[in-house]
Amino acid sequence: MTVNTQPVAERPDPRAYGLPVVEQDQIPDELRSLVDGVRNLVDAVSNTEADSATLAEADAAVRALNDRLNAARREVGTMVRRTMGDGTDEFGTITNVVAGTTNPAAPPLDLEHVEGGVQGTVTLNTTYQGPPGLVHGGWIAALLDQAVGSASAVETSPGMTAKLEVNYRQPTPLFTPLEISARVRSTERRKVYVTGQIRAHGQVTAEAEALMIRIPMDEG
Numbered sequence: 001m002t003v004n005t006q007p008v009a010e011r012p013d014p015r016a017y018g019l020p021v022v023e024q025d026q027i028p029d030e031l032r033s034l035v036d037g038v039r040n041l042v043d044a045v046s047n048t049e050a051d052s053a054t055l056a057e058a059d060a061a062v063r064a065l066n067d068r069l070n071a072a073r074r075e076v077g078t079m080v081r082r083t084m085g086d087g088t089d090e091f092g093t094i095t096n097v098v099a100g101t102t103n104p105a106a107p108p109l110d111l112e113h114v115e116g117g118v119q120g121t122v123t124l125n126t127t128y129q130g131p132p133g134l135v136h137g138g139w140i141a142a143l144l145d146q147a148v149g150s151a152s153a154v155e156t157s158p159g160m161t162a163k164l165e166v167n168y169r170q171p172t173p174l175f176t177p178l179e180i181s182a183r184v185r186s187t188e189r190r191k192v193y194v195t196g197q198i199r200a201h202g203q204v205t206a207e208a209e210a211l212m213i214r215i216p217m218d219e220g
């Protein structure tokens, strides 16, 4: 196995590509709390059987809030720098749909750097439902894509997914802690081969093999 781990200093800085960067620990607590509240709101709206008057009142309140919040918006492509538990830095788009810190559509997934890759736990509600009581297959692929991308980024440097093959072994349940993990298996120039897994109750429900292509830097 060839794993060419690079020091953080050799990873690209998004600012060099003209992208604004926000430090994760400078995101206001009020925004984190709002993200969590809206996540719960999405779940509530998806499942409500409230009467028409309540729905109309909620609709008006949400529209008014949209107007206030849209008065000050971030630039598209804004990145966030997150420092993992072991001190490894990771850049990601702040609204990343799988792991974006400020995106209420993203499940509360925090991947941590472990030897050879990343791992984390997430519990999904009905927002991510496909078949009754089960996670949508597209979201299973999205979680695996994020995990393999993150593993490749922290073990080598950031890249794009060129290929992702997902094997759905068992149904993946909602309301159950899911262990998400990914490991870099080998590298070849800009190509990074990564595997990923999702486990529920210790059993593999889905696994992936991916090819990431690292963003070209000075070394070509």
Ligand SMILES: CCCCCCCCCCCCCC(=O)SCCNC(=O)CCNC(=O)[C@H](O)C(C)(C)COP(=O)(O)OP(=O)(O)OC[C@H]1O[C@@H](n2cnc3c(N)ncnc32)[C@H](O)[C@@H]1OP(=O)(O)O
Residues within 6 Å of the ligand: 012, 013, 014, 015, 017, 091, 092, 093, 145, 146, 149, 150, 158, 159, 160, 161, 162, 163, 188, 189, 190, 191, 211, 213, 215
């Ligand atoms: C500072 C910025 C920070 C950014 C942070 C990022 C955050 C990430 C967040 C993660 C979010 C989650 C992730 C997401 O959601 S990423 C979003 C989903 N992915 C995409 O949209 C990717 C679209 N495709 C492309 O952009 C290009 O095709 C890429 C970049 C993949 C390669 O085009 P590029 O022009 O750059 O590469 P190259 O042609 O010089 O080839 C180089 C080598 O690669 C080999 N090859 C290429 N393609 C394939 C293939 N399909 N199968 C097999 N092999 C392939 C090729 O043979 C060659 O090999 P070799 O000759 O060396 O042997």
